[in-house]
Amino acid sequence: MSSSTPETSTQPQPTIDARESIHxxxxxxxxxxxxxxxxxxxxxxxxTPTPRGLKPGEALVRLIYTGVCGTDHHVLRGHWPIESKLPLVGGHEGAGVVVALGPGADAFVDIGDRVGIKWLADSCLACDSCRRGLEPNCDKAECSGFSRDGTFQQYAVAAAKHLSPIPAGLSLKDAAPILCADVTVYTALRRADLVPGQFCAILGAGGGLGHLAIQYCVYSGLRVVAVDTGEDKRQLCQSLGAETFIDFRQTKDLVDDVKRATTDGKGPHGALVAASSGAAYEDALKFLRPGGILVAVGLPGGAVIRAGVFDTVLNNLRLAGSYVGTRQEAIEALEIAATAKVRARYRVLGLSDLPAVFEDMEQGRIAGRVVLDLDK
Ligand SMILES: [Zn+2]
Ligand SMILES: [Zn+2]
Structure with a gap:
């Protein structure tokens, strides 16, 4: 696989894939x-699961495209302190069509509906977290491609209530990366509570999450300081509207460079860390201006955020984690994507290319996202 700049998808695309009608x-x-x-x-x-075998509330989805997320790579390699089921079908950015329903699932979806399968596969909707709008923290949360089989396959069983409706005007191919990468940064930036004109640094800006975060920032009137490495990622970040790109492998003083990229040199108001390295978190705490907020979304295994208490208190710093999003946030992100204001940049490969994609991911060579055509 090459590390060429991904294809763009800003051109109007047909919203109906011929395969959507295969039942x-x-x-x-x-x-x-x-x-x-x-x-x-x-x-x-x-x-393939049979329609008769579906349990109450379940739907069978004929998946056509799936994105590949850094999380899938972490799960395969066993990088995290918690372990997935095994054997496992990974993947959690699946887009396809509902082809069968279990008892009661028709309260949420119909056969023929275009839907997405996201990371949060199921939640109880009744526990304290669910009631407070923190569905991903549900006591009974199930995750696609982790605690249950995910989207690196042509057919998947899903909890119908957690399927995301894909709006008309958004192709299944464009919808796939919205379901994790995009929902995650959309939700994280909402939590950062920044206002137009403020600066936001994005660490890991040229990757799957980061390149979408740039677009949300630009869409919201924020000014972007992008941090990543390599020419492909520089070009991608700048083409999406980042005012400054800092290559962390080439800079002599990353903290100073980020501060100087802001008009008054005091540093960005917010930092969204989507990088897969723990060092990025410590850098962010050093370059934020007083009152700044760090929002953590990248999940480097075993990484620790070390924040000096003295500096945190005196600088009024805020530190927040943001973990994917709710059903509602997924719907909102898909609706914004349908307007083409925010669109993933991706290359389309086949399911059989997945091992090579993980290899590229390990080397940090993927600018934007990879979407797999599940029939190839
Ligand atoms: Zn993901
Ligand atoms: Zn719950």
Whole structure:
């Protein structure tokens, strides 16, 4: 695989994929299966669930495209302190069509509906977290491509109440990266509570999450200081409206460069850290201006945010985590994407390319996102 700049998707696209009308459910389908953490990804045929086997509230989705997220790579490699089910079909940015419904699922979706499967696969909607609008923190949360099989396959069973409706005007291909990368940064930037004219630094700005965060910032009137590395990512960030790009491998003093990129040299008002390195978090705490907020969304395994109490107090710094989003935030992000104000930049590859995609991800070579065509 090359590390070329991804194709753009800003041109109007047909919203209906011919495959959206395929409703013959086969006995077997293609899936990418992780047998063990750190092990190879195997592309193989697995049994397709039958409509009769669906439980109450479940839907069977014929997936056509899926995005590939850094989280999938972390899960495969076993980078996190919590372990996924095994064997596992990873993936949590799936876009497709509902082809069968279990009892009661028609309260949420109909057969033929275009839907997305996101990271949060299910939640109870009744616990304290769910009631307070923190569905991802549900006591009974289930996650796609982690605690249940995800979207690196052509058919997936999903809790109908957590499927995201894909608006007309947004192709399934464009919808896929919205379901995790985009929802995550949309929600995180809302939490940052920045206002037009303020500066936001984005660390990991050229990656799957970061390049979408740039677009939300620009859309909201914020001024972007992008931090990442490599020429592909520089070009991508600048083409999306970042005022400054700082290559963290080339700068002699990242903290100073970020501060100087703001008009008065006092540093950005907010920092969204989508980088997969722990060092990015410490840098952000050093360059934020007084009253600034750091919003953490990247999940480097084992990383720790070390914040000096003295500086945190005296500078009125705020430190926030932001973990994906709710059903409502997914709907809002998809609706914004349908207006083309914010669109993922991606390359389309096949399911069989997944091992090579993980390899590129490990090396930090992917600018924007990769979307897999599940029929290739
Ligand atoms: Zn993700
Ligand atoms: Zn709950």
């Amino acid at each position: 013959t459910i086969p006995t077997h389908h293609s899936a990418a299966v992780f047998e063990q953490h750190g092990g190879p990804v195997e592309i193989k045929m697995v049994a």
